[in-house]
Each structure stands twice: as structure tokens, then as C-alpha cells.
Amino acid sequence: MAVVAAAVLLGGWLYVRSLTPKLQLGVGYAARVACGCRYFGNRPLASCYHDFEPGMEQIRLKEDPAARTVTAYVPLIAHRTARFDPVLGCQPERYRGAGVRVH
DSSP states (O other): OHHHHHHHHHHHHHHHHHHHHHHHHHHHHHHHHHHIIIIISOOOGGGGGGGSOTTOTTOEEEEETTTTEEEEEETTTEEEEEEEETTTEEEEOOOOOTTOOOO
């Protein structure tokens, strides 16, 4: 029984790990879209979910009004933040994930 449980956990972990790059891309996109919705469109953050593409239902949003940022995340798996700049617009913060080299 313990072997089956361990195999299921390992399989689940490998599956989530294989999805992580796509989820990072998705939450990065969601953060920029929601940032624009919130700070350019001046809309409530809850209404920004309507701007998402189909398949993005699992992404959640949170806002830091003092820092003028919106963070999109899938709990325990992926998160990205976009910061509003009045001149440059909504800029994603640098990705600091594993396997990315910055020159």
C-alpha cells in the first residue's frame, strides 16, 4: 500500500513539474493582463478575470496597491508579478526560476 501511495505521489509531482513552464508563462501573461486591467482600465481586480483566455480558470490574482503590482499565481506551483509604471506600463518582474541563465 505504501509503495502505491509513493508511486502516486511521485507521478503527481512529475506531472506538476512538467506543467510548470507552461504555468509560469500563463501566470506571467495573467499578471500583465490584470495589471493593465487594474491600472489602465481602472477596474476592480475581480473584473479582470473576464479578460483571461479559456483555460486560465485556475489562476488567482492578488494586488499590492502600495507597490502598484498585481501577482498572478497557481497555489504552490507558479507565480509572477507585474508592476505598473506610468511611463512604461505594466512590466513583468524578472523571472527567477530554475534553469534560466541571465547574461
